Amino acid sequence: MSLSPTNPSPRILVFDSGVGGLSIVHEIQQKLPFVPLIYVSxxxxxxxxxxxxxxxxxxxxxxxxxxxxxxxxxxxxVACNTASTLTLPHIRSHFSQPIVGVVPAIKPAAAQSKSQVIGLLATPATVARPYTHNLIREHAPNADVISVGSSELVQLAEKKLRGEKISSQQIRPILQPFFDHPRGDEMDALVLACTHFPLLRDELRIQFPAHVQLIDSGEAIARRVVSLLGDRKFAEQAPEHLAVFTKASPAVTALQPQLAQFGIHNLDILEV
Structure with a gap:
């Protein structure tokens, strides 16, 4: 699908349930620094x-x-693996805009893994989803995929972005199934299959040997957005970004300093 020139400065909406989609915002901003974004949580x-x-x-x-x-x-x-693996067919049939989803990076992990022992770190819903199982069958049929689902890690990423320090003692028990697996010491690629998890990349990195690659979909998503924009030219000036939340809360207020780090200074509440 190609993009029709609806206005001189196209707006990209990045959607997530929480703050994990900010990892996708970062990747898009690296490639499209002058394009205004609407971040929706x-x-x-x-x-x-x-x-x-x-x-x-x-x-x-x-x-x-x-x-x-x-x-x-x-x-x-749709900067949320859980929503992407479930809702993409529905929303693509109900909305006219090009829609880019985030799916677990099984394909690049299988291509890069020498041992063909791959870790998949996701939410419990993404681990259980038939869509994920199909990705593994299609792109990693000969790999041993060790899947671990954690909702707690999502909460830790939210806390980190709001300024809390996350310790190894909080992270290690979540990852223990990787180390307990009979082939865990052969694992050389770990798919971060939730957009929240790259926000904890530093904390996760120190838990694994140096040869274990941490792989996410962020850069691939940014490349796809660039391709949809085609050869459109943009004024080289700082864009006005906007954050939209569906509920006012103290947690939203606490997040404003972190949003500013992504150049997001305007905030709306849109109750749904």
Whole structure:
């Protein structure tokens, strides 16, 4: 799908249930520093990883309709693995904008792994999803994939972004199944299959030997957004970014200094 020139300065909407999508924002900003972004956190319904499938599809549909009625948007990035692996077919059939999803980086991990023992770190919902199992069958049929699902790690990423220090004692028990697995010491690639997890890259990195590559989808998503924009030219000036939350809360207020690090200084509450 190609992008029609709807306005001189296209706006990219980056959507997540919490703050994990900011890892995708960072990657997009590296490649498109002059394009304005709308970062949307459906914090009223957070976390997505514990919700039922029909409930989640209905919720994402309702939020996207409200967002696209309120803001002019050229490209939608679903920066949430849980939502992407479940809702992409539905929203692509209901919205006219190009929609980019985030899926577990199984394919690049299988291509890079020498041992063909790959770790998959995701939410419990993404680990269990048939979509994920199909990715493994298609792109890593000969690999031994060690899957670990954690909702707690999502919460730790949220806390880190709000200024809390995360310790090894909090991280290590979550990762223990990798080390307990009979082939765990052969693992040489770890897929970070939740957009929250790259926010904890430093904390995760020190838990594994140096030869274990940490792989996520962020750069690939940014490249896809660049390709959708084609050869459009942008004014080389600092863009106005916006953060939108679906519920006002003290946690949103606490997040503002971290949003500023991504150049996001404007904030809206859009109740859905």
């Amino acid at each position: 459906d914090n009223a319904f957070f976390p997505y990883g514990t919700k039922g499938e029909a409930e989640l599809i209905s919720r994402v549909d309702a939020v996207f309709h409200k967002l696209t009625e309120t803001y002019a948007v050229d490209i939608i990035v």
